[in-house]
Amino acid sequence: MEILLFLVSLSLLASLLPISSASSHVLSQGTSLSVGNPEDVLVSPNGVFSAGFYPIGANAYSFAIWFSKPSCTSNCTVVWMANRDFPVNGKNSKLLMKRGGNMVLTDAGKSTAWSTDTVSLSPTELLLRNTGNLVLQNKDNVSLWQSFDTPTDTLLPTQHLTKNIPLVSSRSQTNSSSGFYWLFFDSDNLIKLMYDGPEVTSLYWPDPWLQDWDTGRFTYNSSRTASFDSRGMFTSSDIFTFKSADFGEILQRRLVLDSDGNLRMYSRGFNSSTWIVTWQAMSHPCRIHGTCGPNSLCSYNPITGRKCSCIPGYKIKDASDWSYGCEPEFSLICDNDTEVGFLQLIRSEFYGYDYGFHPNYTIQDCRKLCLELCGCKGFQYKLGSGNCLPKSVLLNGRQTKSQENGTLKFMLWFAVALGGLEILIILFVWCFLIGFHNNPDKDTEGYHIAATGFRRFTYSELKIATRNFSEELGRGAGGIVYKATLSDNRTAAIKKLYVADHQIDAEFLAEVSTIGKVNHMNLIETWGYCAEGKHKLLVYEYMEHGSLAENLNTETLDWQKRFEIAVGTARGLAYLHEECLEWVLHCDVKPQNILLDSQYNPKVSDFGLSKLLKRGDHDPSNFSKIRGTRGYMAPEWVSNLPITSKVDVYSYGILLLEIVTGKNPAMSVPVMQGSGEMQVERLVSWARNKKNGADHGNGLWVEELVDPRLQGEFDKAKMEILVTVAVALQCVEEDKDARPTMSKVVEFLVSQDEIHTQAQ
Template identity: 45%
Template structure:
């Protein structure tokens, strides 16, 4: 393919010449000088953007048997040709040239791979672009027959286009995406991103990203058994999810900086937002939509945004009867009495290992197995509220179709009977349990009650169900002989391991540890460790310098033997056993985020319970916000965004799903650059302050930051932190305490927050132009970002809504703030 398109004096000429012929003909043209200069630059300049391999002209073809038959974009970003999978399957594809695994951006024949011999893609003389298999049968073709299509070109943006003689685009791959959207590629109502099947199979999968009929972008599982939308949150309408369904244009696009915007108001930005980075938005085979950025040095991809924070929320992920479990990564499992339908494919779910009987006719032959914090979304045959657990069980017994029932502990009993078991997942935040109906003769193990209270997840090492194997997690039967062999084998392995440890100890401590290894051990031990009480007593000079105190304990400043400055918190009385405290402290110590105060270790001796944190020099937010030292708007916005990122990490990314339960300015510390660091997360668990406890004084920080559901004795979710964050972000805007109570109209009292929101809403509804200026802290003298202030006020008001279902999630707050970060 030595095809080049050359422009001289705005006239386009198609040539098939070598460089010498090109120059000689240019010398005899009417524009000798201009063309000569241009052609020399084109053909010989090392920085030339021209690439003779990015064109294919009419009448030419690419063969699967010739590895050099490729179209390469002029900037070398994309390559188009035959992409081999397995031994003899090939797809006509476009992929990223510099990615390590040749990541595919587009496929023409994803469901019909061609043979490795004799297959080719041809640009026929009638204008059609055709992919044929070894037997000559057409596998795929464009709709350009009987057109004036003259050239096929792979553009620098990854778009394969067919053009006529006037350079008009007659067909483009951008109109037919497979599972990936590229920057500047329009996504419309006629497009859809559909996942591949996974496991090396590029065939059309079950998960799709598309514009629904109500103009809203959604993710859907469309499998062989069911079809379910699962994103955005199906419990809310378009408005509740921050979208709109009034704009019927249905168009979206990802730009070059990593910013995605849509007509339904869906908008998000890559965490590394900037120009010059190669990106892709891909509907992955696990049902999550992710934005990736390419590291040009390593050729590897980094996730810079994803739609679903908790993967078990994806519907259909584990097939019929399957349950998604975090161990700590999401894995599929089968409930007791079930086994994998196909050991190589979780999409086919689990099948029962028994024949069903009608519980109405034979109630004595069935039983119920409790699966804590497990639910199967949808397929409810009945719903009842305000009934007891026994009454719910009776409803399922009286229905032959009922396979299980879910009973939710949300103040008043809620009963859901299930006729099908799809979309199974387990989460310690789910306020209920599933009761699986099984024949009495099926032998099952009891389900483990998840450790900890409702506001944090189980330890990474725990497993949800006893008796589930690590590979399929579906084995519920076995013979006693197997256990004898298993225990014997374990004993032998244990003995060998103990011998090995003994030899290592003898070698290391009798012969000395090499200095390099010793240094490595020292560095590791400094990451997170157990301190002695005397060590911390010496570090704090007998707890001399008190930095602050609160409901959970007193904080002292200390200096460790390696000269690190730390903050040591003395916790109050705790009823936790030493084993539980140790386990939970280790879990919290593994949590790491730039906007969370790092825990360095703990002390556990007799009744002493101490936690050791990194020292944050600029003290807490309240010392700056409510004092004479006025902090500027730039710092306030940074604090709002950083605090949101820290809470979003705890709620959505952290494997422990920690709910803080005590968000307030006193618990937001500021480093030297005024970057916020949230402190005291996880203390609700370590101090055994149960989130359902009616004794409010044990669970609140400062009166006024507590969400209404505390007083209503409702199960506590992450939305309590959202409420508290809303108070904090409004205080950042206004610069005063909004948690104080004030006297209004005589003896009637209301919070400063309530009065503030009334005033702001009144000005907004009254159409006052300067309502934002009237709301922002007057001490700033008008020096603030109007767009950021308006967004922060809107977010704050949404966060403190009494209806927790109307409050946004922390990850959506982060995205909203990021959109106006550079305003």
């Protein structure tokens, strides 16, 4: 009987589904739309969109907008809902256009489920435009409220996603209430996808382990807006863009944050009822966070789709909703009397929620650490590197391919309470990871020594020299740097590059051979390289005092060291720009790439990893994406202007200001205004204003700029020289043509230093 009643209720839903009619696209003040009258529907003038009460469950309705052309009688494509989380009753619910300018959705009990909270002294009307935008306006056609400003999970062409309102997915394909996924602009002005689950929140697009500049995004924008057009072109203020697969055709389109967490663009012809996916953000569904809930693994097959499964010893919590994940079939008690074992899972990976990062651990040490941490649910161990990551929560689990990210990758173990439990022995077989290495050709099996001492190393040599890449010195956009001891007992820094497996060896070898020919006292010396299949590494001299960035945060750099570092860095860049056989642009001048030897002499590093251009080649198309670091990047990178050596000059000017002030250019500087209000300025503006103040009688401008870590002990004249180079010499000018060359910078620094020395 219950089944019969359920079927009848579904039939009733279909019969009550609002059908588009020739109704007006305007609703006047003092009138209303009723849920009980299927004819109470607004229709856009072109007939493409309808607005009215839409059934979302048994006797549950939402005031919504949907595609009505081509006509639909069921499963219409809804693009907006007013009350997705507070559905109203199927009887006596109304949308009222009240006098005074407010639009109110009331339930059967006359309670307010939703309203626009608007006020108008003049008459108002509600219009459904051809774009699908529902607009409340007054008699002067001034918009008081519009649906385009309050999207749910869908954007339509010309509709803007803004900094204030995110897209929020539906809970599921059959539940239109707010789900767990957000598309939004973060505090760095970047558009991102986020999982906001019942217990945890995490970002997953773009890849969260990438730096902003690696994703091709631009943080220096304040508009925080994104939109797309009917041709399928999407643009965002952080310069992220994409085109649909059918770009160019004028079609019905919608951009939807689906309930599975993927952002997709759908297209269809005006006479077609079938939507086609023409773009999606995530190509691998299992990389979307939260898809299978905690204590589970996600696997994907192109034919059968995505599949969730519990890890051994766990059972599904809610068979109707995988987002709740799995729960243990055992009790794990944190005491020394409970015997605990670990079950090994190969070809599996869990992202995030670590009890810290612990390098250089043996697998036994990692196991012991997990047992000592009461909340540890298991640990992830990377073979070869000795990286240990104890897990507090087992989330975002996925099965990986055997070839993914190289050969033998991650080992995961899960704590299982033993002693008396039926799951004392769990037989669980995973496909063993079969690693294979590309056989190097004959040329890569050995190494050669050039006349300069620049030589080729084998991968096995560097693996031994780094003790299996165990001591990490640092990492950046280009790769990870490890400390090594070569066979001749020299201490070296080995940089393991992030390069695609398909990168052409000939191109790589041509570039490193150029780097190997570079020889200057203020440039890091490159001793050799390795190129075996996917393995691309560079071998550098080791710098005892690390990077300038590390030392700026301490009190080790007095004013004399800072001045000499500034001069030496300028000399190194001038050599790259004007004295090399080939014109070398650095493209990422920053404190992290200025290394200091035992005497604190500066050496520029990473100078050959961007792009080697021949002199006179100013074609910006040589650069496939933006390079650089937030705070140091020249405006040309985002203005589609030719990329020349002046981008390095700009970054050097920023570096000078950081050397003098000790302030990170990515951070704003708080400034007290004359009115007593506190405001913030960019580092460049702040320094320029201080320098300009000297022309108006401010004799303390240098003291106000200099890093307080120097405690007032500095040569005022030399610090003034550095600021003058950055500001007065226009290194940090927006117009690249106004900036000097690096050779001019060196000339000025040296000449001013000589004048100052002679005057003493």
